[in-house]
Amino acid sequence: MKTDTTAIDIDRGKGDFFYPEAHVRDAGVGLSERTIHYIADVKDDPDWVREFRLRGLKTFLEKPLPTHWASKELEAIDFDKIRYYLAPGTEPKRSWEEVPDDIKRTFERLGIPEQERKFLAGVEAQFDSEAVYSNIKKAVGEQGVIFVGSREGLKNYPEIFRKWFGKVIPVADNKFSALNSAVFSGGSFIYVPPGVKVKHPLQAYFRINAESFGQFERTLIIADEGSEVTYMEGCTAPKFNTPTLHSAVVELVALKGAKIQYITVQNWASNVFNLVTKRGLAQENAEVKWIDCNIGSRLTMKYPSVIMKGRKARGEVLSIALANDGQHQDTGAKMIHAADETTSNIISKSISIGKGRATYRGLVHVPKHLKHCKNNTECDALLINATSRTDTYPAITVRGTGNAVQHEASVSQVSAEQIFYMQQRGLTEAQAMSLSVNGFVNDLVRQFPMEYSVELKRLIELEMEGSVG
Amino acid sequence: MSSVVDHEVAEPAPILSGPSDTREFPDWFRDQQRAAWQQFEALPSPTRKDQAWRFANVGLLDLAPYKIRGVLSEDDRKNVLKYSRGLNHHAGRMIFANDQLIERDVVSADLKKRGVIFQPLERAIVEHADLFRKYFMSTEATLGSAKFAALHQALVSSGTFLFVPRRVEIELPIEIFHWLRHDNMSVFPHLLLVADELAKVTVIEHFRSCDQRAAGFACGVNDLIAGPGAKVTYVCAQNWADNVIALQINSTTVDHDASAMSLNLHLGGKYSRFESLSRLIGEGGRSDLLAVAVAKNQQEFDARTLQDHISPRTASDLLYKNALDDRARTIFGGLIRVEPHAHFADAYQKVRNLLLSDDAEANSMPGLEILADNVRCTHGATSGQIEEDQLFYLRSRGIPTKVAQRLLVTGFLDEVIQRLDHPAIGEHLHGLIGQKFVKLTSSSSR
Numbered sequence: 001m002k003t004d005t006t007a008i009d010i011d012r013g014k015g016d017f018f019y020p021e022a023h024v025r026d027a028g029v030g031l032s033e034r035t036i037h038y039i040a041d042v043k044d045d046p047d048w049v050r051e052f053r054l055r056g057l058k059t060f061l062e063k064p065l066p067t068h069w070a071s072k073e074l075e076a077i078d079f080d081k082i083r084y085y086l087a088p089g090t091e092p093k094r095s096w097e098e099v100p101d102d103i104k105r106t107f108e109r110l111g112i113p114e115q116e117r118k119f120l121a122g123v124e125a126q127f128d129s130e131a132v133y134s135n136i137k138k139a140v141g142e143q144g145v146i147f148v149g150s151r152e153g154l155k156n157y158p159e160i161f162r163k164w165f166g167k168v169i170p171v172a173d174n175k176f177s178a179l180n181s182a183v184f185s186g187g188s189f190i191y192v193p194p195g196v197k198v199k200h201p202l203q204a205y206f207r208i209n210a211e212s213f214g215q216f217e218r219t220l221i222i223a224d225e226g227s228e229v230t231y232m233e234g235c236t237a238p239k240f241n242t243p244t245l246h247s248a249v250v251e252l253v254a255l256k257g258a259k260i261q262y263i264t265v266q267n268w269a270s271n272v273f274n275l276v277t278k279r280g281l282a283q284e285n286a287e288v289k290w291i292d293c294n295i296g297s298r299l300t301m302k303y304p305s306v307i308m309k310g311r312k313a314r315g316e317v318l319s320i321a322l323a324n325d326g327q328h329q330d331t332g333a334k335m336i337h338a339a340d341e342t343t344s345n346i347i348s349k350s351i352s353i354g355k356g357r358a359t360y361r362g363l364v365h366v367p368k369h370l371k372h373c374k375n376n377t378e379c380d381a382l383l384i385n386a387t388s389r390t391d392t393y394p395a396i397t398v399r400g401t402g403n404a405v406q407h408e409a410s411v412s413q414v415s416a417e418q419i420f421y422m423q424q425r426g427l428t429e430a431q432a433m434s435l436s437v438n439g440f441v442n443d444l445v446r447q448f449p450m451e452y453s454v455e456l457k458r459l460i461e462l463e464m465e466g467s468v469g
Numbered sequence: 470m471s472s473v474v475d476h477e478v479a480e481p482a483p484i485l486s487g488p489s490d491t492r493e494f495p496d497w498f499r500d501q502q503r504a505a506w507q508q509f510e511a512l513p514s515p516t517r518k519d520q521a522w523r524f525a526n527v528g529l530l531d532l533a534p535y536k537i538r539g540v541l542s543e544d545d546r547k548n549v550l551k552y553s554r555g556l557n558h559h560a561g562r563m564i565f566a567n568d569q570l571i572e573r574d575v576v577s578a579d580l581k582k583r584g585v586i587f588q589p590l591e592r593a594i595v596e597h598a599d600l601f602r603k604y605f606m607s608t609e610a611t612l613g614s615a616k617f618a619a620l621h622q623a624l625v626s627s628g629t630f631l632f633v634p635r636r637v638e639i640e641l642p643i644e645i646f647h648w649l650r651h652d653n654m655s656v657f658p659h660l661l662l663v664a665d666e667l668a669k670v671t672v673i674e675h676f677r678s679c680d681q682r683a684a685g686f687a688c689g690v691n692d693l694i695a696g697p698g699a700k701v702t703y704v705c706a707q708n709w710a711d712n713v714i715a716l717q718i719n720s721t722t723v724d725h726d727a728s729a730m731s732l733n734l735h736l737g738g739k740y741s742r743f744e745s746l747s748r749l750i751g752e753g754g755r756s757d758l759l760a761v762a763v764a765k766n767q768q769e770f771d772a773r774t775l776q777d778h779i780s781p782r783t784a785s786d787l788l789y790k791n792a793l794d795d796r797a798r799t800i801f802g803g804l805i806r807v808e809p810h811a812h813f814a815d816a817y818q819k820v821r822n823l824l825l826s827d828d829a830e831a832n833s834m835p836g837l838e839i840l841a842d843n844v845r846c847t848h849g850a851t852s853g854q855i856e857e858d859q860l861f862y863l864r865s866r867g868i869p870t871k872v873a874q875r876l877l878v879t880g881f882l883d884e885v886i887q888r889l890d891h892p893a894i895g896e897h898l899h900g901l902i903g904q905k906f907v908k909l910t911s912s913s914s915r
Contacts, residue, residue: 069520366852368828383842386812392837395523398852400827405853411839411846 030080033057036182039085043151043185048162056171056181063175071328073299077273082245084183084216140198145229146191147202150218153189160191164222168251168281168307176301177277180216180249187217187248192227192258201230201263201449219250223258223286230261232449245273246297252280252288256310259287265452267296267459270326274300284310284339291448294321294329295459303361305334308342315344318444320456323356323388324463332361332394337373337403346377349441352388353463362394364405371402379409382440384433384464414440434464481536484655484686488623489538497602498594505622512616521613524800524832525771529714529740532655535686537624539567539654546571548679553646555675555706556893560641561587566648566679568627568656576639584634587643590659593630601630604663604694608720612744612773617716621657621690628659631672633699638669642704642894645674649685649713658689664699664727671702673894678710678737687715695727697751702730704894706901709737711766717743725751725780732759732889734898735770736905742771749776749783749811758787761885761898763878763905764797764829774803778814781841787818790885792878793829804836805846812841818848823855823881825874875906 028035036057040050065074140147146157154161171181192198223229233250246268254260260280268274274297280288290304306315317333335344350358360379381390392409414436422432438445438460445453482489488502514530515522541549549566562574570589575581586597593601610618629645647658664670678685687709695701701721709715715738721729735741747756762770776785791799805816822831833850855877863873882902886895 068518368830381837381839383839383844386842387809388842390837390839392835392848394833394835394850396833396850396852397524397830398822398824398832399830401824401829401854402827403824403852403854405851407833407835407848407850409835409837409848411837411844413842413844 029083031057031060031082031084031183035084039183039185042085046154046158049154052166052171053182053184056178056183059172059178060175060182063172063178065175070301071299071330073328074273077245085185140200140202143196143198144193145196145198146189148189150187150189150220151185153220157189157191160222161189161220164251164253165220166251168253168279169249169277173277176247176275177249180218180247180277184216184218184249187219188221188231189219190221190229190231192223192229194224195226196224197228198230201232203232215246217248219248220253221251221260221262222253223255223260225255226257228259230263230449232263232452233265244271246275248276250276250278254280254282254286254288256283257285258283259289261289261291262304263291263448263452265293265295265456266300266302269296270298272297274302276300276302278302278304279334280304280306280315282306282308282310282313282315285312286310287314287316289316290318290333292317292319292331293456294319294331295463297329298326299328299330301330303332303334303363305336305363306344307336307338308344309338311339312341313339314342317346317348318447319346319348320441320444321348321350321358322460322463323350323352323358325354325356328357328359330359330361332359332363334363335365335375337364337366337370337375340370341372342370343374345375346379347444348379349382349444350380350390351382351384351437351440352390353384355385355387355389357389357391359391359393360409362396362407364394364396364398364407366398366400366403366405368399370400373403375405377407380440381409381411382437383411383413384437430465434461437464481538481540481651481654484532484535484537484624492591492626494591495594495598497598502623505619509616509619509623512619514616515613519613521773521802523802523834524798525742526740526769526798529769532686534653534684535655536653537655539651541566541569541571541650545650545679549646549648549650552677553648553675555644555646555673556642556897558641558893559644560639562644562646563587563589563629564646564648565627565656565658567650567654568625568658570627576643580637580639583637584632585637585639586630586632588630590625590628590630590661597630597632600632600663601661604661604692606690606692608692608722608746608748610718610720610744610746612718612746612775614716614718614742614744617688618690618718621659621688621718625657625659625690628657629661631660631662631670633664633668633670635665636667637665639671642671642673642891645672647674647676647687647689648679649677649683649687649709650679652680652683653685654683655686655688658687660689660691660693662692662701662703663694663696664701665696667698668696669700671704671891671894673704673706676705676707676709676715676737678713681710682712683710684712685710685714687713687717689715689717691717691719693719693721693729693731695721695723695729695754697724698726699724700728702889702891704731704889704898705733705743706898707733707735707737707741707743708901709741711737711739711768713738713741715741717741719744720746720748721756722748722750723754723756723783726753727751728755728757730757730759730889732761732885732898734901735760735762736901738768740769740771742773745772745774747774747776747785748779749785750779752780752782754780755784756786757888758785758789759885759888760789761882761902762789762791762799763882763902764791764799765794765905767796769798769800771800772802776803776805776816776818778805778807778811778816781811782813783811784815785817787820788885788888789820790823790882791821791831792823792825792882793831794825796826796828798830798832800832800834801850802834802836803848804838805848806838807841807844807846809840812843814841814844814846816844816846820850821881822852823878824852825854825878878906879903
């Protein structure tokens, strides 16, 4: 028996390949099982996570690109040229001088603090926010809230983490969630104990770890019974980033009576493909609310969804998209009603400037035998220039007599009279235009936390510059 | 009235055996049919994964059981003629059964003198070959049924050609009947309507089955061409038997300052799909798309529409209403597309579903694609049920629940029919809806 084993070992050894660069903390370019094992090794993943990753890879390779309904632009992504994992410390170093001037100018106009600017521009890999936010962190910690990186979450809190991880968004949900499942790193894990209401919004860059801004981050938020939490991801400043593909997965679980609010302001550089899967599960009386602003990137495909699984659960998506030259904001929402008396609301506003294209894609599903479910959907699109484009593609399925669904969409432009009126009062055409656009999104922006709404307003003003005349 | 010459009709053959050479068509037409058949065979069958067939029960589209070239007996002809009752007054009429012309009431001598052509397809392709060829199947079927449009072209053997010359107005409607006779028979109804500059015409097509239990397959194509300033009204009253699979591919081309209005009433069929493409190719053109469907049992109505604004300053308005009972399903997939430079487009789209049972399912996909600015485009989709308050009000006035429900549904659908603004046709359509409700109430009181 023993000799047999030895013989086999010898044979195996002949077939093995050894790569000296395997010691370097870099998974190299392209995607294969080797990449997955490499990431799992570096991160010291438990076996179940490694298997999860491998399943993700298999699914990713099997699934075709969804170009039968989505933009053909997806074909421009070369999956073999992408680095799927960069260990901390190996990111390409960049000096402040190398950051493009327009990005620097934008930071200045938005009033981003000096320290944050360098981090956002990728000059500094780490952003020390400890001083600013340590008070909040302390307060939250005392309430028993767990707020850590996803890797720490799966290591230190496996009993909670594993129960929900990959449950709201299964590996095979879509090609890009499968890709994320294979190579995920970074992201947040949050657990809010029963009854705890977190006063301050938790922000991704509370944590010092730069991993939260990764390309393939994976976030899991669990709000236990009766708790409340608000989470903010990203910030209004443009993120200057070399990777061209960003594919995150965000799972929210709101248990009985809990409330989760998730705020995103996406402002990637205009060469980034932003393909994100976000979904929340709302149990009885729980509420999941997505506030989603998309301003940057080349192509964004993101449809935050809520599965209302318990009675009286509530789902909401508020979305603002701004598409400028060369951009396609393909955003929307999905509302899956799976229990009686569930209600959902979608409000989407998009602005297309120059040659920009904004698309709303929505799905509302009310299966049979549900009673008193309600959905309201409003999509408004604003076109600024003659070359701008906007599309709306909702899909609504309703069964049974106990439910009411309404969908409305409109497309319009800034009226010439409005502009004329404001110009007559001494505003320039550009100022008047930006005021009109801000007015168009105002009722949504008012629901945002204060600092976001102020920055968002400035950002719209910036985007509107040069779009007139 | 002309008696129709009996052709050497061959024995019924399966659809999938393709076009035959038994009918005497000109060479160019035959060549087109053979090419279309090749196209039909080459194109893939639709699957639910195709966006244009999303939610549809494509499994029902198996053509193997169906036959072409159904033989009619003398009694069949007599019965068809007897039951072809539609409007009380018409300007002209054609009746087809199994794609054979049974009867033709020609238009008045005056209209004929002024150049109106009202002919069956087989005569038009000979006598007006140039005019016919210019428009025949000239608009591509872009809403998903390219394969079935090819099938239609390959197997079409009769149909209607109506040409209304410049400034001619036909006051009374033109009526066309298409009947299905025998089990598993198929028909390929065709209508080509060309209204020249400033012409005005109304056409109503009736689709019916001789036997209410017989299965069948219908695959029709309609091309309506509204020339500059013309006014075209088209009404379809689809009342096939409950076991019929029906596909209807409509296209309307609206030139400058012209207006087209179409109303599709869908009552029959197991699966009935109707595609309506409206192309606004000239400034000042206007298109109204109306539809009413009453779905019961396991019926499925699948409507796909495109309001294509190609020219600036064009208007379109769509209103589709569905009433669904039992386990019925409806699908609405509609798109408003404003092409680049088609500025000042004014487009509206509204679909409303009234669900009358817990198992009924309504799917709505109202879409917008706007590539120009200075447009006003709005769409809305609602799904709901009869309001309890309204029902209570009627009942408190002593009206039984069933009757009250029927009144409310009729009222809900009437908004669409009112838009047609044609009392005689409106009354006829209400009659058909009423008949369906009688069946509906008797079936649901089981």
